[in-house]
Amino acid sequence: MExxxxxKEFRKQLEERVLAPLTRTGKGYYLLVGFLLxxxxxxxxxxxxxxxxxxxxxxxxxxxxxGLYISLFVFFIGISHAGTLISAILRVTKAGWRxxxxxxxxxxxxxxxxxxxxxxxxxxxxxxxxxNLFLFGRWQSPVVWDILSITTYLTxxxxxxxxxLVPDLALCRDRLAGLASPWKRLFFGVAxxxxxxxxxxxxxxxxxxxxxxxxxxPVAVSVHTVVSWIFAMTLREPWDNPMFGAxxxxxxxxxxxxxxxxxxxxxxxxxxxxxxxxxQHFVNLGYMMAAFVLIMMYFNLSEYxxxxxKLAGEEAFHFRQLFSGELAPYYWFYAIGGMVVPGLIILFxxxxxxxxxxxxxxxxxxxxxxxxxxxxxxGLRVPLMPYTPATxxxxxxxxxxxxxxxxxxxxxxxxxxxLFPVIAVWEVAEHHEAEATRVPQPQAEAQSRRYPxxxxxxxxxxxxxxxxxxxxxxxx
Amino acid sequence: xxPPNGKKGLQSAGLRTDASRRRFLKLMGAGAVxxxxxGAGLGSLAxxxxxxxxxxxPTTKRPRRxxxxxxxxxxxxxxxxxxxxxxxxxxxxxxxxxxxxxxxxVYEKDLPGGGTQFIPTPCQHCQNAPCVxxxxxxxxxxxxxxxxxxxxxxxxxxxxxxxxxPYDRRFFNWATAPRPPETAFVKYSPENQLxxxxxxVMKCDFCPEMARVGWLPYCxxxxxxxxxxxxxxxxxxxxxxxxxxxxxxxxxxxxxYRLKEDLGTQPRVYYIPGHGQGVGRDSYKKGRLPTQWPWxxxxxxxxxxxxxxx
Numbered sequence: 001m002e003x004x005x006x007x008k009e010f011r012k013q014l015e016e017r018v019l020a021p022l023t024r025t026g027k028g029y030y031l032l033v034g035f036l037l038x039x040x041x042x043x044x045x046x047x048x049x050x051x052x053x054x055x056x057x058x059x060x061x062x063x064x065x066x067g068l069y070i071s072l073f074v075f076f077i078g079i080s081h082a083g084t085l086i087s088a089i090l091r092v093t094k095a096g097w098r099x100x101x102x103x104x105x106x107x108x109x110x111x112x113x114x115x116x117x118x119x120x121x122x123x124x125x126x127x128x129x130x131x132n133l134f135l136f137g138r139w140q141s142p143v144v145w146d147i148l149s150i151t152t153y154l155t156x157x158x159x160x161x162x163x164x165l166v167p168d169l170a171l172c173r174d175r176l177a178g179l180a181s182p183w184k185r186l187f188f189g190v191a192x193x194x195x196x197x198x199x200x201x202x203x204x205x206x207x208x209x210x211x212x213x214x215x216x217x218p219v220a221v222s223v224h225t226v227v228s229w230i231f232a233m234t235l236r237e238p239w240d241n242p243m244f245g246a247x248x249x250x251x252x253x254x255x256x257x258x259x260x261x262x263x264x265x266x267x268x269x270x271x272x273x274x275x276x277x278x279x280q281h282f283v284n285l286g287y288m289m290a291a292f293v294l295i296m297m298y299f300n301l302s303e304y305x306x307x308x309x310k311l312a313g314e315e316a317f318h319f320r321q322l323f324s325g326e327l328a329p330y331y332w333f334y335a336i337g338g339m340v341v342p343g344l345i346i347l348f349x350x351x352x353x354x355x356x357x358x359x360x361x362x363x364x365x366x367x368x369x370x371x372x373x374x375x376x377x378x379g380l381r382v383p384l385m386p387y388t389p390a391t392x393x394x395x396x397x398x399x400x401x402x403x404x405x406x407x408x409x410x411x412x413x414x415x416x417x418x419l420f421p422v423i424a425v426w427e428v429a430e431h432h433e434a435e436a437t438r439v440p441q442p443q444a445e446a447q448s449r450r451y452p453x454x455x456x457x458x459x460x461x462x463x464x465x466x467x468x469x470x471x472x473x474x475x476x
Numbered sequence: 477x478x479p480p481n482g483k484k485g486l487q488s489a490g491l492r493t494d495a496s497r498r499r500f501l502k503l504m505g506a507g508a509v510x511x512x513x514x515g516a517g518l519g520s521l522a523x524x525x526x527x528x529x530x531x532x533x534p535t536t537k538r539p540r541r542x543x544x545x546x547x548x549x550x551x552x553x554x555x556x557x558x559x560x561x562x563x564x565x566x567x568x569x570x571x572x573x574x575x576x577x578x579x580x581x582v583y584e585k586d587l588p589g590g591g592t593q594f595i596p597t598p599c600q601h602c603q604n605a606p607c608v609x610x611x612x613x614x615x616x617x618x619x620x621x622x623x624x625x626x627x628x629x630x631x632x633x634x635x636x637x638x639x640x641x642p643y644d645r646r647f648f649n650w651a652t653a654p655r656p657p658e659t660a661f662v663k664y665s666p667e668n669q670l671x672x673x674x675x676x677v678m679k680c681d682f683c684p685e686m687a688r689v690g691w692l693p694y695c696x697x698x699x700x701x702x703x704x705x706x707x708x709x710x711x712x713x714x715x716x717x718x719x720x721x722x723x724x725x726x727x728x729x730x731x732x733y734r735l736k737e738d739l740g741t742q743p744r745v746y747y748i749p750g751h752g753q754g755v756g757r758d759s760y761k762k763g764r765l766p767t768q769w770p771w772x773x774x775x776x777x778x779x780x781x782x783x784x785x786x
Binding site for chain 1: 576577581583584585586595597606609610611612613614615630631632633634635636638639640641642643644646647648649650651652673674675676677739741779781782783784785786
């Protein structure tokens with residue numbers, strides 16, 4: 001804490017480091033974008049094959065009539081909770097350490113929604129008639145609820161991403177005047193909305209962000225609840241479950257945190273942000289993820305113990321397929337790889353490191369994807385009438401479209417990272433200034449103790465403090 | 477197509493003198509004669525406008541409330557015929573049902589004692605239909621007569637109705653379904669799903685165009701044992717083409733039930749418990765012949781797919 005550098009010098013270095021990717025682009029970036037474009041192109045080819053031949057080119061058939069596409073829809077809408085919800089929660093709770101990561105979290109939300117929302121359309125038998133949803137839409141249908149909540153969430157998330165961007169866009173406008181390409185300068189000029197760092201502007205922005213961060217939380221919760229209702233509104237035994245909404249929301253936040261961790265690690269490395277995104281950030285998010293491991297385990301327990309105790313109707317079939325039958329590899333991968341192992345990694349101080357947390361996050365993401373898959377396929381596989389249970393496995397078309405979508409997700413993030421600063425410069429700087437001026441006063445100590453959950457409230461995460469951080473994470 | 481089933485004629489039409497009854501019976505019985513030979517082509521030509529029901533009880537002027545009763549005591553899965561179930565076969569042949577769809581499917585269900593029973597299962601035409609509830613574009617709806625239809629010109633192919641149907645009674649055109657050349661001039665209507673494009677959902681429609689012109693649905697005409705009855709809850713009558721019964725009394729006195737009654741879907745298809753004992757079937761004689769789609773052989777390069785997986 002005593003090592004707090006002069007505020008101006010800190011700000012200058014921060015700006016240099018964070019704005020660097022916007023002016024300089026290396027060979028690696030072009031190679032990556034080229035590769036991603038290639039994969040997206042391959043996915044498009046697969047989609048055109050599907051348009052030409054019909055959904056017969058997929059592995060889906062009458063009895064298991066949804067598969068990989070709907071699983072990916074649920075998965076991507078799930079990771080969209082990364083951002084807005086988590087950044088909003090951290091803002092609302094005034095967790096100071098959030099400042100270098102909220103921007104990335106909000107990026108993920110917008111991009112994941114832009115990816116996830118494609119899947120129901122990819123899955124349609126008649127994508128040419130998608131406008132029928134607006135011409136003949138019925139409010140009684142969960143599909144229409146989905147459209148409503150996802151578009152609301154996308155709009156809200158976009159505003160919530162944009163508002164804190166305004167001062168940074170103005171910064172780009174001023175600092176990169178001679179460095180960026182003309183069209184980029186035009187973009188910064190228009191998008192910064194005449195921001196001049198005036199007190200009145202700051203006050204208005206503060207009010208707007210304050211409103212959005214509160215409003216976006218119920219919207220985010222509603223989105224995944226409604227996504228789960230696509231399933232829970234049917235009479236299929238494993239889906240016909242009043243807990244589904246809460247279970248889906250918890251899973252969404254769980255995989256959302258994991259996605260932020262993975263993206264943080266990538267951008268930190270790619271853009272050399274080690275001074276601002278510290279191991280402690282990973283550990284803190286790791287703690288949040290561990291809390292959700294417990295919540296997810298609790299949901300599993302309360303669902304499977306209550307239904308498994310009675311084994312009413314077709315539950316016996318569902319239990320067998322999930323725990324020892326066709327879907328058992330998926331379930332146990334999810335349960336052990338996606339919950340137990342990540343939980344243990346974060347539990348032990350020895351593994352609670354940057355590398356450990358990132359490994360746990362990758363596992364959580366894989367586990368949650370598999371969970372979405374066996375929820376969709378497992379629910380449809382339970383026979384409704386006396387017939388032999390159906391089989392489903394995705395075809396090359398489905399895998400290719402999945403690869404294309406993942407590449408599309410990466411591509412937009414890569415492009416975004418060249419258009420905007422990936423770290424909220426003004427927020428980090430403000431936080432730093434607040435810490436620098438507040439720290440010597442004993443009152444401030446009391447202030448930071450009021451938020452014990454904001455781990456390392458004012459010390460471990462200060463980009464210049466260099467103080468030892470709890471849990472083995474060492475500042476670089 | 478099998479020749480017309482002569483035994484189901486109009487002979488029952490004279491049973492009553494009441495004019496409305498006579499009209500009902502005429503309506504019901506007329507279809508038995510020669511319809512099958514004509515096939516769906518002409519049958520569909522009779523209905524060219526896109527209609528939604530449009531049949532009413534002549535006395536009350538209220539819409540008819542169509543219902544079906546399957547007397548499982550008389551269903552042996554066509555074991556005694558040595559043929560695949562004839563209801564399914566007639567449905568497929570006359571409505572040009574694409575392979576592998578079976579709009580009326582004969583399931584073989586295990587009985588607690590070890591034997592089996594056959595359950596012919598058309599769309600249940602639920603009065604609280606989950607498929608109708610979830611459709612985002614109103615492409616599936618219930619007619620005033622209580623039948624559930626699909627408009628394949630509006631369907632967007634999201635398949636939520638298929639996920640919602642608890643009876644496995646909805647089918648998807650995973651590719652463009654074949655269509656025989658003789659049907660080239662048949663106009664599409666939700667009551668005649670011929671010409672439904674790929675990427676849309678199809679199912680049993682209760683042959684509404686047949687009811688309008690006074691014929692029984694093909695499955696009922698084709699049943700060699702008279703196991704299936706067509707009825708109207710409004711007029712409280714039902715017939716299998718041979719016998720005419722008072723529908724409510726017939727249901728009560730034979731302990732009729734509906735499939736998955738506990739789900740609250742309120743189907744319009746009723747079942748009278750049994751395992752084919754009425755036509756001499758031994759419940760331990762298992763198995764039925766597999767369904768076939770012979771008409772598709774007449775279409776070059778017909779595209780088919782499997783029902784349960786690749």
